Amino acid sequence: MDIDRPSDPQVSVVSSDGTMFHTxxxxxxxxxxxxxxxxxxxxxxxxxxxxxxxxxxxxKTLEIVIKWIEHHKDNIQPTSEEIKDKTADFIDPWDENFLEMDLDKLYNLITAANYLNIPQLLWLSTRKIAMLIKNRTPQEIRSLFNIEDDWTPQEIEAVQKENQWCEEK
Amino acid sequence: MDFIKILPVELSEFILQHLTTRELLNVTLVSKSWNKFISESSNLMKNIKFVFDLINDKFPLTSERKIFLIESPRIYQHLEISRVDTKYLKDIYDIYKLKRNQVKSLKLHHLNFISTKDLADFFGLFNLTVEKIIFGFINVKIIHELDCDEFKNLKSLYLISNESINCSSIFEKCKNLIELYIVGRSKEIKSIKIIVTLLQQNEKLKVLDLSLETGYQILENKEIISKIPFKLHTFRAKIWSKTYFRNFFLSQINSIQTLKLHRIDYLEDLQTIFTMQNLKSVDLGLVQELDLTNINLTLNTSIEHLEFFDMNCKIETIRLIITSAPNTKDMKIFCMTREIMQFVSLKMKSLKSLTMFIPMSYNMNDFPAPIDSVKSILKSTKIKYIFI
Structure with a gap:
């Protein structure tokens, strides 16, 4: 019989560098x-x-992931199919605050959320990066991600013109 | 830390998929590698359409620009070409002849002085990948005998108001269509041949739209109607004749889910429609003044979307239609009287949204049911007014 079995048993996971976590x-x-x-x-x-x-x-990343899944363990999670059509109508302020971290950590979190298949966390963490790009000029984006400007003035002008021909599908 | 360099392609795409098309285009200016990454990503490019339009042309096709477009890493999936002549179409042909084509949708409209041969050559570049073609307002000047290739992946074909519908013969070999739209105006009724051919060859057809303004002869044509052996789930027509209407619907009675008609003239037709037990969305168009003495409609519990114009019909007709579609969630109707509204609120328990068409000429004070009272009667329904 399962009388003594706790409703939410403990599970352990071990990170790539050998640290054990209990959740x-x-x-x-x-x-x-x-x-x-x-x-x-x-x-x-x-x-x-x-x-x-x-x-x-x-x-380091596993610690962040565990913090997130423990906070959300009672919430109904969208499937990866539902995530595709998701619009950013409401973001939980806890999540917004949780995602305040440097780019390095965010990239690791994105990779982990993908590997562990946690669609909502993947959606939130990729969206976080996209929010950093939104409403920025190309130069601001270059400085943010430390990217070299490799365009000649003629080349960039040509791409700007090509973009003028493009419309939303 | 450049995520495009660090993260796997799929994850960088996830990030950029949060952006709108305009924001994404802005991001292409960051660096050559970012532009290349976006340009070659089919997941990101699927929301971008490239438009050649001679009238609004911000960027005329000089020879320099042709070279630039050929060398550009962009792999467009959607092309729109409008208001160009044969010369310009040949320029576009030259560009795409040299590019890796992944074009899935092509929209060509308002083309003049084009020859069928140039059109056929142009379509020849895309016939293996294209899934959707919108072909409208085309005035072909020179008709050639054509030996066209098959469009293997073409699923949706729209033929809209083509002055010389004979140019549609380019599409005669389409065999995998799921959706066929032949709509708008057409001067020639000679086009029956192409419609019959398309209907004969495309047994997988699910959506058929024959909303031709002058298509009375087409729809009355016995040959066409007898060529619909398959099971449609969507059908639209503008003008229908009594002779074939019932037979057609009786043959499609179990499959049609969406039906849009221009008007309903006969009681028998209305009765047939209400026996379609898989019908989810129906637009009856203009409901004529029908004689409803002692008649009933079959109760249709599958209808969720109901739309009709009640300008001429009697209140009994409206009551009958509403009572027979009790599960309607979404209704569009010409302006209603207070009496009808009360009836709606009583009979349509699932109604979530109501759209009312109101003629501009109406004085709101004379409006049969003042807007405030609509809201008080239909408390839990979202109401929208459209002035026409």
Whole structure:
């Protein structure tokens, strides 16, 4: 019988650099990748399965991911299909605040959210970068991402003209 | 830290997909590698259309610019070409002959003095990739005998108000159409041949729109109607004749989900439509003054969108239609009286949105149901007025 079984058992994950993190089953199931793994373990396996190794996520990033999934463990998550049509009508202020981090961390978070298959986190973190680009001039974008301006004046003028012929589909 | 260099292609695309088309075009100016990345990404380019328009031309096609366009890394999926002549069409042909084509949709309209041969050559560049063609207001001056290639992937074909509809023979070999629209005005009725050919060859057709202004003869043509052996889910027509109407709908009774007609003249037609149990969206057009003594319509619980013009019909007709489509969520109707509104609020429990067409000439004080009272009766319904 499952009388003594806690409703949200503990699960451990190990980062690529060998750090172990403890979280709960409900939280970790937000990751499509881990959900698939756990479903394959089958009956009675969760408590005895040991720590899940995540070779593509380092400890700094995993800590951030766990903070996010624990905060959202009770929220209904959109599927990756639903995310495609999603518009940014409302962003949870907690998420907005959570994503205040440097570009390096954001890139790692995007890569981890993709690997772990957490559509909502991937959507939020990629959107965060897009927001940094919106309403900026090309020069501002270059400085932000440290990109070299490799255009000649003639070349950029030609692309500007090509763009004038383009319309929204 | 340039994410386009660091992140996998798919993830950089995710980031840029949050931008609008204008913002994305702005981003192409950041660097050559960013421009190249966006230009070659089919996921990002799918929202951008390239427009050749001689009248609004900000960028005339000089020989220098032709070279630039040939060398540009952009791989457009959507092209629109309008108001150009044969020479210009040949220039565009030269450009795309030398580019990797991934064109999925082509819109050509308002072309004059074009020959069918030039058109056929032009389509020959895209016939393997193109999925949608909009071909409208084309006045072909020189008709050639054509030996055209097949459009293997063409799913949607729109033929709109082409003065010389014979140019449509370019499309005679389309065999995989899902949607066929032959709409607008057309001077020639000779086009029956191409319509029959297209209907014969395209058994997978799901959407058929024959809203031709002068298409009475086409729609009355027994040959055409008998060539619809397949199961449509969307059908639109402007003018219909009584003779074939019922037979057509009886053959399509289980498949049609969307129906749009210009007007309803006969009671039998209205009765047939209400027996279509998969019908989700119906626009009856103008409902004529029908004799409704002692008649009933089949209760149709599948209709969610209902639209009709009630200018001439009796209140009994409106009541009958409304009572027979009780699950309507969304209704569009000519302006209503207070009495009808009360009836709607009583019978249509699922109504979420109501659009009313109001003639500009109406004095709002004389309006049969003043707007404030509409809102108080239909409290949980979103109401929109369109002045016509």
């Amino acid at each position: 709960t089953l409900k939280s970790i199931l937000l990751s499509g990748t881990i959900k698939d793994m756990i479903e394959h373990i089958g009956e009675g396996g969760v408590e005895n399965m040991g720590a899940i190794p995540l070779q593509n996520v380092d400890s």
